[in-house]
Amino acid sequence: MAGEGTILALFGVFWILGLIGLILVIWVIYDIVTKQKRMPGVEKVIWILVVLFLGIIGVIIYYFVVKASHKYEEEYNDTLTQEDSTVY
Numbered sequence: 001m002a003g004e005g006t007i008l009a010l011f012g013v014f015w016i017l018g019l020i021g022l023i024l025v026i027w028v029i030y031d032i033v034t035k036q037k038r039m040p041g042v043e044k045v046i047w048i049l050v051v052l053f054l055g056i057i058g059v060i061i062y063y064f065v066v067k068a069s070h071k072y073e074e075e076y077n078d079t080l081t082q083e084d085s086t087v088y
Contacts, residue, residue, distance in 0.1 A: 024059045025051055031067070039072040 028051045032044050039047075047066070051058040066072065 021056045021059075025055060028059050028062050032062075036066070036072040039066075 029048055032039070032047050032051075036044065047062060051062060054061070
């Protein structure tokens with residue numbers, strides 16, 4: 001009887017970890033498509049495939065290679081024009 005409770009608990013833990021992994025994969029794909037404005041299209045497709053096939057490991061690789069370096073993100077100042085930055 002005690003074994004059934006342990007199996008159920010492990011099932012719950014793995015289910016929650018899988019859900020967290022799915023959320024992280026969706027977050028990275030969203031980040032690639034919306035925030036990485038300077039990233040070439042082919043590289044976006046490659047990163048999306050890496051994240052889809054490797055899952056959480058792909059998410060970790062993406063974070064350290066792309067996200068932490070802010071290599072492709074548009075900075076806030078780059079999007080402003082002279083007219084937008086004028087304070088009245």
